[in-house]
Amino acid sequence: MRAAVVRDAVGIGVATGAYALSFGAISTAVGFSIAQTCVLSLAMFTGASQFALVGVVGTGGAASAGVATAVLLGTRNALYGVRLAPLLRVSGLHRLGAAHLVIDESTAMATARDDPRAGRLGFWATGLAVFVCWNTGTAIGALGASVLADPRSLGLDAAAPAAFLALVAPRLRHRETAVVAAIAVLAAVASTPFVAAGIPVLLAALVAVAAGLRPRTGDG
Amino acid sequence: MWAAVLAGSVGCYVLKLAGVSVPQRVLADPRVRRIGALLPVALLSALVATQTFATGHDLTVDARAAGLAVAAVAVFARAPFLVVVAGAAAATAIVRALT
Numbered sequence: 001m002r003a004a005v006v007r008d009a010v011g012i013g014v015a016t017g018a019y020a021l022s023f024g025a026i027s028t029a030v031g032f033s034i035a036q037t038c039v040l041s042l043a044m045f046t047g048a049s050q051f052a053l054v055g056v057v058g059t060g061g062a063a064s065a066g067v068a069t070a071v072l073l074g075t076r077n078a079l080y081g082v083r084l085a086p087l088l089r090v091s092g093l094h095r096l097g098a099a100h101l102v103i104d105e106s107t108a109m110a111t112a113r114d115d116p117r118a119g120r121l122g123f124w125a126t127g128l129a130v131f132v133c134w135n136t137g138t139a140i141g142a143l144g145a146s147v148l149a150d151p152r153s154l155g156l157d158a159a160a161p162a163a164f165l166a167l168v169a170p171r172l173r174h175r176e177t178a179v180v181a182a183i184a185v186l187a188a189v190a191s192t193p194f195v196a197a198g199i200p201v202l203l204a205a206l207v208a209v210a211a212g213l214r215p216r217t218g219d220g
Numbered sequence: 221m222w223a224a225v226l227a228g229s230v231g232c233y234v235l236k237l238a239g240v241s242v243p244q245r246v247l248a249d250p251r252v253r254r255i256g257a258l259l260p261v262a263l264l265s266a267l268v269a270t271q272t273f274a275t276g277h278d279l280t281v282d283a284r285a286a287g288l289a290v291a292a293v294a295v296f297a298r299a300p301f302l303v304v305v306a307g308a309a310a311a312t313a314i315v316r317a318l319t
Contacts, residue, residue, distance in 0.1 A: 018302045036225045043229035046236075048264065053228050055271050063224035071231035073263050079256040081239020082247045088240065099237040155312030158287030161271040162308030165288065168264035169295045171257075180258050181265035188266035192274045200274070204266030205259060212255030 005113070005121050012105050013129030016047070017137035022159050023050055024141025029156045030058025034142045041138035045131065046103050048167055049073045052201075055160045061198025069201050080107040087111075087119050101127025180211045283319065287312035 020041065027037040032054055040050050049070035056066035081102045087110060090098045101123070110123035148154065172178045184204035191200045247253060272288045273279050287308035294304040 015301065019305075022302070022305045032221055032225075036221055040225055040229065043226075044232045046232050048260065049228065049232050052263070052267060053224065055267060057221070057224060059271060059274065060276055063221070067224050067228040067231065069263060069267075070228040071235065073260055074232035074235045076256055076260050077232070078235040078239035078242075079247065079253070081236055082242060082244065085240045086244065090240065095240055096237070099240050100233060102236045102239060153313060153316065155283070155287055155309035155314075155316065158272070158284040158291075158312035159305045159309045161268045161284065161288055162291035162305050163301075164264045164267045164271070165291050166295055166301050166304045168261060168268065171261050171264075177258060177261045181261050184262035184265045185269045189269050189273065189279065192270060192279055193277050197274070197276060200270050201263060201266045204262045208258035208262035209255055211262075212251055212258050 001115075001118060002121060005109075005118055006125050009109060009122065009125035009129045012109065012126055013133040016105060016130045017133030019047065019163070020134045020137025021141035021144075022163060023047065023054075024138040024143075025145035026051070026058075026141075026156055026160050027054040027138075028142045028145045029148075029152075030054050032057075034139075034146055037142040038135070038139055041135050044070070045100060045134065046074055046077055047134070048104075048164070051160055051163055055164075056198040056201065058157075058160075059197055062196060065196065065198025065202065069198065069205075072202070072205050076104075077102050080104075083107070084110055084123065087116055088123060098123075098127075101131065103127070103130065105130050176211075180208060183207050183211075283312045283315040286315040 023041065024037055027040065027050070028034060040053065044050050052073050053066045053070040056069050057063055081099065084102060084107060088098055106123050106127035109126040110119045113119040113122050145156070168181065172181055184207045187207050188200035188204045191203050195203070268288070272284045273281065290311040291304050291308040294307050299307070
């Protein structure tokens, strides 16, 4: 049981390490330094937010818009934390450390097990495996891309939207989320000619808030 | 750029820490749960669209669209993440080299 949990954790770690290669390459390609790229993976340590920050800034958006998008994407980690807290039962320094490891992968592995002990092991093993592989992959990707003359000639500017598509696709199976995604895309595309770069994505966030607050049919 | 790196990192960590620290009843509100589920979907979808079709204030269909099309096929075929990303980059590079 323990061996199976650890094996799964290492497998997920290696997969995210490969993903981190593309983050490191994209981040340096759009103008972040190698040090900034590595600090993002160490300190922010939540992939979608990191891709969003470098993506928004890289396409000419204001740094503040990039930060806002990254933090809004990070709100899902807060919801994961609320779910994980009763399972992890951590306090003090342990809580500070555990909080940093609350990401998509560790949450999925922790909640996939019925046995609380296996769940806790899944959380820590996955979180640490991803942390090590994510940061190693980022450094290799950043160093590799920084020696390239023109990242655009390798099509790296299309890698980020492809990454976002892969992240969002599994969430589109429900009709409601698919409709929200479609309206969010329309809002972002329609506002692009009229507002500063980076703002269209934040307008899309308002679509999600409005949809979440909307009374559901049949709620009455 | 450093300010954005640090501000974003602090913001994301504070959210993670808040999650494992707040009382459980926060999640009892279905609106909080729904917004939490829909927010990443809306943001990621909008990022796909703007980073593929926007160049500053202009909407364009260029080599990146070919990359996104390849990515969509790869996602539909349940290809591994790296195949999706590398396929999109390769398709974009090829279209760019040919045009």
